Amino acid sequence: MKRVLGLLMVLFIYQGIAQTEVKKAEVVKIKTSAVCGECKHRIEEKFNYTKGIIFAELDLESNILTIKFKTKRLTVEQVKQILTDLGYHADEVERNKEAFDALPECCRDKNASCTGK
DSSP, X not given: OHHHHHHHHHHHHHHHHHHTOOOSEEEEEEEBOOOSHHHHHHHHHHHXXXXXXXXXXXXXXXXXXXXXXEXXXXXXXXXXXXXXXXXXXXXXXXXXXXXXXXXXXXXXOTTSOOOOO
């Protein structure tokens, strides 16, 4: 009987540890101010070549950027900072004004025509 109780105790402890394990990756959706295909290319290229990012995709219809990242390397705030440093809004975080001013005209004005990607 003591062995059965001991085994049950070990199983409960193991289950508790497994449930409190830290997530290794997180998926976040961020509303951006991207307006064109060049924005999409620029944002996805930056994130997909950033250490700690597993996946990044921008849906231009909704302006939602979906990012899967390693939580040991990055935080949601750092992910948003990368986006604002490119010149785009990231949810409630305002874009970097100098980076925005350096974007091509079609990325600053949705009524301008894109000449690139």
